[in-house]
Amino acid sequence: DTGVSQNPRHKITKRGQNVTFRCDPISEHNRLYWYRQTLGQGPEFLTYFQNEAQLEKSRLLSDRFSAERPKGSFSTLEIQRTEQGDSAMYLCASSLMMEWKDYGYTFGSGTRLTVV
């Protein structure tokens, strides 16, 4: 297992189009997170899963964003009707949560979205 894998690395889309990103976490990890990061800012939490259950979704996230993690393995993040403000780096991370202790996040390289 080589770490967290995200596809695609880059995505350019026209405003109003839908986009979908994929994240393959480290197989032993039971938690998966989606973050968004813009230049010069820290990661902004979007949502996270424990196994296949989506446990929390940021209040900042509009209804245009949806995430799934079927079977508790890979995850997809879909943005519908993209807007220019959605342009950002979308980061996925996974972690192992065991006995109420988290052992640190491993991030993927991210998907850079540009909405034109």
Place this chain on the structure above:
Amino acid sequence: GQQVMQIPQYQHVQEGEDFTTYCNSSTTLSNIQWYKQRPGGHPVFLIQLVKSGEVKKQKRLTFQFGEAKKNSSLHITATQTTDVGTYFCAGERDSNYQLIWGAGTKLIIKP
């Protein structure tokens, strides 16, 4: 809401000088984690501190967790060009084991 404040936003140092970044939380944290993000890269996990007053070292990096588990610091001794990047702290809260991220401190080595 719950926040983690991190200062300074930027720190310019000459190579060989020391660097320190500080984090303060409005509430008690169960643990604090530190990450490094190189320019153009993604955050990379450095360390996790769990115990009150804990101090951990990784070569030239020293991490501290305050007695009240509300503040933390990262100190780099004798900076090198390989240290360039943004250092983030992220505090975990007990209620749902979510990380609350600081805004990061960017370490810049003066030419």
